[in-house]
Amino acid sequence: MTVFPELARRPRGRWRRLTGAAAALLLLVAPAPAAASRQDERPGPPRTLPALTNWTPGEGSYTYGDGVRLVARDAASRRVARTLADDLRAAGRGKVPVTSGAARPGDVLIDVEKQRKSLGAEGYELRAGERLEITGGTEAGAFYGTRTLLQLLAQGDRIPAGSTVDVPRYKERGVGVCACYIHISRPWLENLIRDMAYRKQNQLLLELKVKSDRHPEANSWGYYSKSDIRRLVALAAKYHITVIPEINSPGHMDPWLEHRPDLQLTDTDGKKQPSRLDVTKDESFAYYTSLVDEYADVFPAKSWHMGADEYMLGSDFAKYPHIRDYARRKYGEHATPQDAFIDFVNRVQAYTAGKGKRLRIWNDGLTGDNTVPVAAGTTVEHWLAVRTKPGELIARGHPLMNAAYALYLVRGGFHSDTRKLYEQRWDPRVFEGETLASRAGVTGAKISLWPDNGRGETENEVAASMRLPLSHVAQVTWGSPHPDGTYAGFTARDAAVGHAPGWRDLTEPPVADGTYTLRDVAGGLPPTAFEIRRTPDGYVTLRSARTGACLETREGKLTLNVPLEPGSSVTQETCDAKNTLQRWQLTPVRGGHRLTNAITRMAAHVTGDGRIAQYPPDQRTPTTWQLTPEAREYRRT
Known part of the structure; x- marks a missing residue:
């Protein structure tokens, strides 16, 4: 790998090289600092990612409350507002109406002003006060302003009053x-x-x-x-x-x-x-x-x-x-x-x-x-x-x-x-x-x-x-x-x-750790007891209560160290916590659960001759597995 050249760091100033008596002497002879100006006391920009490149603070704050409306005045701004409404609902903030007309205190006003050429193709202006206003020169710009709003709301209902013009450096x-x-x-x-x-x-x-x-x-x-x-x-x-x-x-x-x-x-x-x-x-x-x-x-x-x-x-x-x-x-x-x-x-x-x-x-x-x-x-x-x-x-x-x-x-x-x-x-x-x-x-x-x-x-x-x-x-x-x-x-x-509204946590298995009897709904296999345990990355392993071995897919031609051939067998192998091919995703479906390998992304299917094989879901219908908790917890020996 080629090593990137390091960018030069800023040289340290003289003040950092002054120590002991020299620094004390400078403090004695230096003029007393003037009283800090009101501008020096102003808070910095609220925290977003990407960071706001400029922020002009104002007096007071904008508070997101129960009566908030999203006010949009044309077709482009209404599309942005509807997407924002979807995301606010996904973020647990209820159903926020999208309307037109005059904005009231507490509202969020979204506008697209094509004459704002200085905002470019994706920039926006955000102003927070009694109401919050987002203006883009394009629909994309207004949309990115709503991302800033969502990030601010992820940190609380109160947004400090102020304004920013935020334009990307790269397209x-x-x-x-x-x-x-x-x-x-x-x-x-x-x-x-x-x-x-x-x-x-x-x-x-x-x-x-x-x-x-x-x-x-x-x-x-x-x-x-x-x-x-x-x-x-x-x-x-x-x-x-x-x-x-x-x-x-x-x-x-x-x-x-x-x-x-x-x-x-x-x-x-x-x-x-x-x-x-x-x-x-x-x-x-x-x-x-x-x-x-x-x-x-x-x-x-x-x-x-x-x-x-x-x-x-x-x-x-x-x-x-x-x-x-x-x-x-x-x-x-x-x-x-x-x-x-x-x-x-x-x-x-x-x-x-x-x-x-x-x-x-x-x-x-x-x-x-x-x-x-x-x-x-x-x-x-x-x-x-x-x-x-x-x-x-x-x-x-x-x-x-x-x-x-x-x-x-x-x-x-x-x-x-x-x-x-x-x-x-x-x-x-x-x-x-x-x-x-x-x-x-x-x-x-x-x-x-x-x-x-x-x-x-x-x-x-x-x-x-x-x-x-x-x-x-x-x-x-x-x-x-x-x-x-x-x-x-x-x-x-x-x-x-944090994460975007609507982001789904994919690391939570739908069943608790324990021993379960697995039955395929088609009856192709006899009921079998497996100990199911969550893995650190949010999948599960299935360890046979009878053999002590774990379900794995390993047969067939390897591509990038992975068995990707449809129809290759799912077998029981010596359990290995580091073996990712022994990790499975349980997905609730009607009548039970689907079992998908965490790496191959193929689902377990019970064949006509009583084997378990992996297939893409459009090639063979994935087996539905019914999981019944065992009355007595199976313990590793």
């Missing part, structure tokens, strides 16, 4: 999630969307597989149904988050190419490479663009991410001389194999542009070994130091997003060191390999979640470990990189605002 403030191999549950993603919006983040990159109608041979687990995606996208749109889809190409394509050997790159030994698409074939381009078209049915975003990273990871172009030959036929005798790769990227760029979408790629494929340039306007997300530096990419006309490795959370591996970044005053100008002097050309920054060791952590563990990295990136992309003098102060700020 892209995001999170990237690879649900591309290991399925991530929809409730987890919904929680993420709510918390992102609460912290004024506006972009979610999802690298995942949508169940394909055009290519059913690619529908191995873990895919998402189109209805799942439409529901996620609708929630994100409500909260002003753009969901950008990614299908990584031409590398990392094994989830799509597993059953398409005709499109797999073949090396000089005749060995097929399931993770690499052969960029020299017209059929490869047609296949990939057909997936773009199918995703357009459920992702309306005006951006498309094709990844384009690590195409030759673990190999090199010398193993595929036909790629060099293809490049030379197309671009002349001095063309390089890398030109064939860039050619594929540019063809996808032209295709997506024709569909009204702007292309995004990772930076590591831009090694400088190409003679063909990447099409100008292609957004580059920079995560790795290579020969082509961030400043060069901006000079060549590429919008640049900071997706630095220092911001990564690798499941079961590297985690971003938020304390270190905060204390170094890290900001989106600090890239791997280069720190830019200006923000010009930098679109923003994001944290990235990768499943390199899919069984290394559960979803709930990832959620806990990403909370402060999420808050840190939200802070540095909206406002100052260092709003509090200490990291402890920043973590206290995060704790004060």
Whole structure:
């Protein structure tokens, strides 16, 4: 991993170097301080995340009371008000009416004034007094003002009188999630969307597989149904988050190419490479663009991410001389194999542009070994130091997003060191390999979640470990990189605002610890007693009262250290508290509970021959389990 250069700390002033008698002498000869002005006595800004960059205090306070109304005067402000009303209800504050007309003392007035150009696309003004007023130059700006209000109300009903104008520094403030191999549950993603919006983040990159109608041979687990995606996208749109889809190409394509050997790159030994698409074939381009078209049915975003990273990871172009030959036929005798790769990227760029979408790629494929340039306007997300530096990419006309490795959370591996970044005053100008002097050309920054060791952590563990990295990136992309003098102060700020309204605690099992008789409602198995115990991350283990072994799924082909084959058996294995494959989620359903593995996200299904096997819920109906508490508690021996 490349180490980020530390930003210089502020030099200590002379006063800190004065000690003992010298300091005392200075106190004796210094003039007496003037009486503090009224302005010096004014309180600082109320605590929010991102922190308010300015605050003009007033006299008194605004109090949120029982008679509050949300007053909105046009269609845009009414949409914002309705979303706020939903969130106030989710926060336990009852049903607040949305109305029009004149605002009364105690009301919240929401307004969109398009002539307020100084607020930009997402800024807002908030004024608190007898009533509370939120004004945005756009609907998005007014929405972000309501996030500030919700954070203030999370800390009490009384808001100090005053005003602020709050405008973001960067236009892209995001999170990237690879649900591309290991399925991530929809409730987890919904929680993420709510918390992102609460912290004024506006972009979610999802690298995942949508169940394909055009290519059913690619529908191995873990895919998402189109209805799942439409529901996620609708929630994100409500909260002003753009969901950008990614299908990584031409590398990392094994989830799509597993059953398409005709499109797999073949090396000089005749060995097929399931993770690499052969960029020299017209059929490869047609296949990939057909997936773009199918995703357009459920992702309306005006951006498309094709990844384009690590195409030759673990190999090199010398193993595929036909790629060099293809490049030379197309671009002349001095063309390089890398030109064939860039050619594929540019063809996808032209295709997506024709569909009204702007292309995004990772930076590591831009090694400088190409003679063909990447099409100008292609957004580059920079995560790795290579020969082509961030400043060069901006000079060549590429919008640049900071997706630095220092911001990564690798499941079961590297985690971003938020304390270190905060204390170094890290900001989106600090890239791997280069720190830019200006923000010009930098679109923003994001944290990235990768499943390199899919069984290394559960979803709930990832959620806990990403909370402060999420808050840190939200802070540095909206406002100052260092709003509090200490990291402890920043973590206290995060704790004060808490989670978004509507965020669901996914760590509470629906049954208490104890021994239960499990019966499948279809009667495919005899009733069996299991000791159910909650795990620290909020799942359960099931230990057989008869054998002392624990339920686990471990059979079949491993992907990222996880058995992801539908139909693989659920067996009883030696109990191991550290083995995440022995953790299960119990979900109440009609007539009982559903049992889903915490890592594979497949549900337990009783087969016709009396086995328990894991399947995606749309391939086999998950078994409903009835749990009856045993009269006598089973004890471990």
